[in-house]
Amino acid sequence: MEVFIAGGTGFIGRHLSRYLLQRGFKVKVLVRRPERALVIPEGVTPSYGNPLVPGDWLHECARANVVINLVGTNIFARWTSKYKELIRESRLLATQNIVSVLSKGQLLLNASAIGFYGADRGEEEITEESAPGKDFLAKVCKEWEEAAFTARSQGVRVCTLRFAVVLGLGGGALSKMRLPFKLGLGGPIGHGKQWFPWIHIEDVCRIVTFLIEKKDLSGPFNLVAPGIVRNKEFAQTLARVWRRPALLPLPPRVLEIIFGELASLLTGGVKARPKRLLEAGYIFSFPELYSALQNLLKRKALIR
Numbered sequence: 001m002e003v004f005i006a007g008g009t010g011f012i013g014r015h016l017s018r019y020l021l022q023r024g025f026k027v028k029v030l031v032r033r034p035e036r037a038l039v040i041p042e043g044v045t046p047s048y049g050n051p052l053v054p055g056d057w058l059h060e061c062a063r064a065n066v067v068i069n070l071v072g073t074n075i076f077a078r079w080t081s082k083y084k085e086l087i088r089e090s091r092l093l094a095t096q097n098i099v100s101v102l103s104k105g106q107l108l109l110n111a112s113a114i115g116f117y118g119a120d121r122g123e124e125e126i127t128e129e130s131a132p133g134k135d136f137l138a139k140v141c142k143e144w145e146e147a148a149f150t151a152r153s154q155g156v157r158v159c160t161l162r163f164a165v166v167l168g169l170g171g172g173a174l175s176k177m178r179l180p181f182k183l184g185l186g187g188p189i190g191h192g193k194q195w196f197p198w199i200h201i202e203d204v205c206r207i208v209t210f211l212i213e214k215k216d217l218s219g220p221f222n223l224v225a226p227g228i229v230r231n232k233e234f235a236q237t238l239a240r241v242w243r244r245p246a247l248l249p250l251p252p253r254v255l256e257i258i259f260g261e262l263a264s265l266l267t268g269g270v271k272a273r274p275k276r277l278l279e280a281g282y283i284f285s286f287p288e289l290y291s292a293l294q295n296l297l298k299r300k301a302l303i304r
Contacts (some may be wrong), residue, residue: 006030092143101152107156168201197270199224
């Protein structure tokens with residue numbers, strides 16, 4: 001079975017392409033710049049092109065059994081008006097280009113985010129049936145998913161992947177947290193009572209293969225571990241695993257100065273549950289945070 005990944009040179013894409021390759025899939029990854037081909041795992045075939053611009057790469061997309069779209073400008077920057085438009089356009093244009101060449105019998109796994117539900121839903125328990133939020137990122141996620149679901153009219157099975165914070169080695173959230181905790185400056189954000197949805201990268205990869213194999217499944221899925229924690233517990237658990245203190249709460253005002261509007265996403269929280277995955281019979285490898293972080297720590301030791 002052939003899988004085509006757009007956005008496959010990023011943190012999630014690199015892990016996913018290696019995982020699929022090891023399980024016998026033929027994997028092709030869209031590469032925008034030739035030098036980025038150096039980061040894709042050995043055995044993965046590069047396809048060159050810009051996902052925001054129609055080109056020959058779409059022929060590869062049209063031939064694949066499964067298309068995975070992970071394209072999207074990094075949201076972790078200060079949100080100027082220009083940057084917000086880049087966040088939106090990168091997601092919509094890539095998705096629209098991909099959908100334009102898909103046909104009956106193909107599967108589209110399209111990235112989305114827990115941000116679909118808004119930056120802060122308090123104590124409300126969130127499932128795939130919950131209403132979308134009303135802030136900027138929630139509106140972008142809603143448009144993004146709507147663009148992907150238009151492929152249904154072409155006979156394409158579509159699943160949208162509402163990612164929580166993905167924990168893994170070689171990038172993602174943990175790589176950004178490492179230095180502050182190493183220096184003894186790690187801690188919760190503000191009061192730390194906000195919910196912190198997360199998922200281990202191995203479960204991300206396993207869920208993708210699960211959705212590929214379960215041909216009766218479609219629609220949105222929350223990619224979040226069942227053992228959701230509050231921000232303070234996340235910081236304390238991370239500190240325990242790394243054997244570092246987690247005493248210094250990060251004032252929300254500091255985040256507002258650095259990130260502006262994005263700060264609301266970092267100081268808020270969503271109590272999201274993976275309802276549809278659990279109902280479909282998916283069993284998480286890492287449902288609880290401590291075991292997930294311990295696993296990653298052991299893997300890092302083995303890599304050294």
